[in-house]
Amino acid sequence: MQKVVDSILISELEKDLRIIAHLIKQKGREILNNYPITTPQFLALQWLLDEGDLTIGELSKKLYSAFSTTTDLVDRMEKSGLVKRVRDVSDGRVVRIHLLQKGKEIIDEVIEKRQQYLLEVMQEFNNDEIISIKTGLNQLLTKMTNHRENSLSK
Numbered sequence: 456m457q458k459v460v461d462s463i464l465i466s467e468l469e470k471d472l473r474i475i476a477h478l479i480k481q482k483g484r485e486i487l488n489n490y491p492i493t494t495p496q497f498l499a500l501q502w503l504l505d506e507g508d509l510t511i512g513e514l515s516k517k518l519y520s521a522f523s524t525t526t527d528l529v530d531r532m533e534k535s536g537l538v539k540r541v542r543d544v545s546d547g548r549v550v551r552i553h554l555l556q557k558g559k560e561i562i563d564e565v566i567e568k569r570q571q572y573l574l575e576v577m578q579e580f581n582n583d584e585i586i587s588i589k590t591g592l593n594q595l596l597t598k599m600t601n602h603r604e605n606s607l608s609k
Contacts, residue, residue, distance in 0.1 A: 479569070486568045490561055495520070496532055500554060500562045503538065508551035532558070 487497055495518065502517045503509060509517070515525040529552055532538045537558035543549035554562075577585060 479573075482572050483565070483569055486565055486572075490565060491535065492532075492537070492561060495528055496537070497562070497565065499525075499528055499532065499552075500537060500558050501566075503552060503554040504559060504562050508541065508553045510549060510551055514552060537561070 483497075484494060487494060490497075492500070498518055499514060502514060506513075506517070511522060511525050511529060514529070515522050518525060518528075520528075529538060529540070533540065535557075536555060538552050538554055540550050541553045543551055580588075
């Protein structure tokens with residue numbers, strides 16, 4: 456039996472997700488105003504924290520930015536003591552961007568404040584409701600990731 460998905464419901468869900476993403480992004484920018492980094496730098500530092508050392512090319516793809524733009528971004532972060540360039544141990548021709556302690560501390564603080572914001576907003580939710588939201592979002596994320604990977608491999 457095939458499920459029929461209500462297009463109006465999907466439309467409303469897309470709008471809700473878009474507004475939620477916008478509000479989280481807006482709050483994130485407010486939090487970043489208290490730190491010596493820009494939004495693109497924050498995103499780059501987050502990728503480095505999540506993925507480990509990356510080349511400029513790999514980081515460019517993650518950020519959806521031009522190689523030259525990412526190089527400039529890394530130059531500024533290196534001057535600020537947030538990252539450093541290191542030679543790959545297995546291939547000395549490859550240079551990777553390494554997250555330094557100062558960069559990690561900033562990311563940890565900003566993420567903690569973003570999580571605190573979410574905690575404040577969700578204060579009236581009970582744990583079962585939060586688990587239900589998290590479960591649904593995880594399922595959606597998995598499906599979207601699989602769909603993207605399948606689309607790229609075709």
